Amino acid sequence: MNKHHESTGPSSAQEQITLRGPAELADSLPYLLGFTPTDSIVMIALHGRRGRFGGRLRLGIPRSPEEWPGVAEELADCLVTGSERRGDKPEGIVVFLCQDPGPGETAGQVLERLRPLAQRLRTACGSLDVPVHEALCISDGRFWSYCCPDTRCCPPEGNALAMPGTSVMAAAAAYAGIQVRGSLRDMEARLLPRTVGTEQQERALDLAAAALVPRILDGADGGALVGEETLALARGLMRRIAGAPLQADRGESGTDGGDDALIEDSEAAALVLGLQDRTTRDRAAEWMEGPEAEPALRLWRAVSRRCVGPYVDHAAAPLTLAGWVAWSTGDEPGARVALGRALRLDPEYHFAQLLHQACNEGLDPEALRACLRKERGSREADGETVRAESRRRPPQSPATRQDGPSGAVRPGVGGPRGRTRRRNGQRGTRSGR
Template identity: 65%
Template structure:
């Protein structure tokens, strides 16, 4: 689960996803048992694929102790919102799992937050104790007991369940060295990587706040003056769409041919250097047309997916200043490509950020809901492949301007067709839309392997064991605008 945006409220817009039991042990004969609070605390980043921050997390256990679904929700800033947040995450996880035909037997709860100025980790544990109790109460009300509740803060953990000081001391227990546990070894064996925090993931798609942002804003102003009238004019809209897709194809090729660099930040800096301000501005404005954006979504698989995802991230970083709302289009494309290629974590975050930029962006709404409900993206891919056949977007890298017809009701990528592909009620297709705001006069703006094992020893060892199989990669599951109009696609 992910919040739509930290700016849209602490939890009201959150959606929760139920996960799937992991398939197969690490080897045919060696499942891994997690028996203690320390092992459960160490397992959390591997269960989610990232280090949660400022989060409450619920992890369900199925029959025979296998891990099931996971749900995460940001901790509301005000404790008056905690009861509703605890109810939302508990109901989302438990009822969502039941709708999918699984029944959680038990739950492990986590609250994770770093100390505020002047606080210690123990202060955080005491302050969040009422929230942990609310999680236990809400899950218990759904007939699923919480067998362990942990607070993780300041590289230590505390159990709200274990009363034995020799096992769970008041000052907390230091977390183990990263990468040294059995869980870490199992995840490494399975190819699972913990990718840092959500903050680091979001930073790859957040607008620049450097001196270069002003230059990009100037380029967006100039592009807006030149392109917006053409996009809003039916006679020239098709020509602008062709120019946008042709430019995007050339830059995707440029990204694909660039020499690789190591490290996430250096890679993003390299991509930023490969993309000119004027090019970025033309693409950002051109993608505000829904038909153009839908055509661009066809770069979704094979060798073209990775450089396309890099381009959409780079464009999201260029939506600076008053153009931040324009990021909904590239962020939605980034979320779609990530989901299409099996990266559900980045997909959810990118789509949540798109909805933070524009809560009414329909394409992002549909994809976010479908991803969270565990649908298969192949239904969307089929629509895009059908649209792509017979058009000059060969290999995803156009050599000439494609001609894009007006989008009509029943066309492969209309909102109604997307809704049908996602098994949702049909929505009225819309022509290219305008945004609420006109451009300025100067321009527009898990994996815990848990297996059954001996009960072990120690005060915490007699609790029910959480057992999982080998961690496996996430399985893929399953707007719009032309520069601003009253209707959103």
Template identity: 60%
Template sequence: MTNHSEAAGAPGTEQITLRNPSELAEALPYLLGFKPEDSIVLVALHRGRFGGRVRLGIPERPGDWPSVADEMAKCLINGCEHKDGPPDGIVAFLCRDPKTAETGRQIMERLQPLAQMLRLACGRLDVPVVETLCISDDHFWSYSCPIEECCPPDGTPLAASGTSVMAAAMTYAGVQVRGPLREMRARLTPWQTAAAPEQEHALDAAAMTLVPRILAGVPRAEVADETLDLARRVWSRFGHLPTGDDTLETDLRDDEQLAHDEAARLILGLQDRLTRDHAAEWMEGDEAPLALRLWRALARRCVGPYGEHAAAPLTLAGWVAWSLGDRVEAGEALDMALAADPRYVFARLLMEACSADLDPEPVRRSLRK
């Protein structure tokens, strides 16, 4: 099977023509900006050019696959329609490395029903899937190509890192592939440390204080003002910390500046939509990087039974990251927000817009006063 797709590099660079499944597989990390792990990736094609893309973790339960396939297809196609119109086709990738004695080929065979579900979900929206690849154990398989000479049953080895046409062009253009997503997700994942029980107790105590106040008729605006004032005080502390690379070490320093009771009050306060929308206004200028660090810190504090509460800070983290131009972290944060609460509308809308490569400026304008 032959595929002709073009990927534009950085502004001013020449276009790259990808002619076969091998070059498509090798291009994936450069299309996303990172090497996906345990991921479903859908990439739109518009007149032979790559367009919007969506990524989601592969659900462990096969029973969840049909709904995930439908939601991903809708998210990508609806998002593309707002920018470039419906895509002409879609390239689908299933990425999962062996974790046990399972081989890459066995993973490919186990995921084949998911590949078919993705094709059907996109087809129901009148957009064909022109290629579906499984990438595992440094090999790839095509679910679309029946020719063994082209796509052998045992898979085709991926080119050595940095040696593909796409790698050479992107390196020349200054485009880099980020580290594993697990490092990024670790910065947004609730604590599983000795401090987690203490944070959970603080959340319980804050709920017992806040809920009776709301039931007693305390004005909603008053609770919102208290939450936002506390948020400003906390992230202003972050601004006084030593500057350096934005890494896990930064997260540890930020955690030391945020007391358990403060984190609990902020997490519960942000469950109110009005409060969250006001907090979303901190999305540019000097405020944005500090607010992003606070939203990450709060997501890490949504421990134990409060996991669903993480949807609010994760969505805010995704929004600020997108506003700052980091679509990779934005996508991960929004993905995790929807995993925490699949019905969280703000996260879903942002995911559609970010996945379609839309400009965040219209959203920023709506939030500015």
């Protein structure tokens, strides 16, 4: 097979690259995605006479072969219709199936086990009048073509992948300043629940739910006060994270461990519960640029890791915030991983759905950034007006307020804010999404 594919590589590269044959396609995959995929179906649209790379999709390989026909049809339809919305129908598609052998399994056995999935994907794309030009299986450092019958270039034992950093795509990516952020497995590990101190964290989450949920359900003002307290706590933790010295030689995992050590269990629990409120979460999304972005991203990742035990799916909120900040700051691979994790926990989480679709379709996050800036500016202007008015008003009498540990809360105003879920005898808030 000697089809030529032109690509500008990941979105920031400008110089055109010509890839010839399955070997160069296989070697280019980490640079096209920004990470090395594991246990993944990857589909990339090709446009124009020379096969310019367009939209791309990644999905974990379903464990049950019974799911493969439906998944193949859904992925093909999503990639083709998404490409049409952005401009042109693809001229073709390239498919990658990436999975390392399981216990007692060889890479060749992975190739054969996944062959029916490759055929399903080819058939699904063909039914939409878009041919699959190449379908590759990548396993245990080797690759095979499901499409090329020529054993001279695609032998039965497969071909070894090029050494990292030695392919034509690697050279072009290095020139463009594009980095591959490790494997998908490594990136996801930064967002998974912690495996140490889980009992203490779960106990803190239970205590936070018992303390905060009654206040949120007490009325609109109670929910508003919890929201303000949540945001104030987050601001303080961002300052703490930003002020902590970084040790570059410790790598990303070392940075994550350092961030975890900066946050008390009770603080993490209060944030987890408070961020379930949609209004609070949306205001937290305003920390997405400038000096606020990096500490915010590190905080949301750390909070996601503290969602343990029966609170695991509460991580959808901080994961979505992490994905948003990553996308806003140009880290599209990191954004896709965080948003994908959020949607696996809660497939109906609307904010994550919208961000994931926009990121995958290559939209510019500036429109949302501008909207959040406007909201923040309007609220700050309104706050100045409210503070000026309050200075002219007489103080409330004790009969009109109820003093609590966090300030004045008027009882019996409004109704429950958000939704609640029963969890092992505790109540945890889940807001509108």
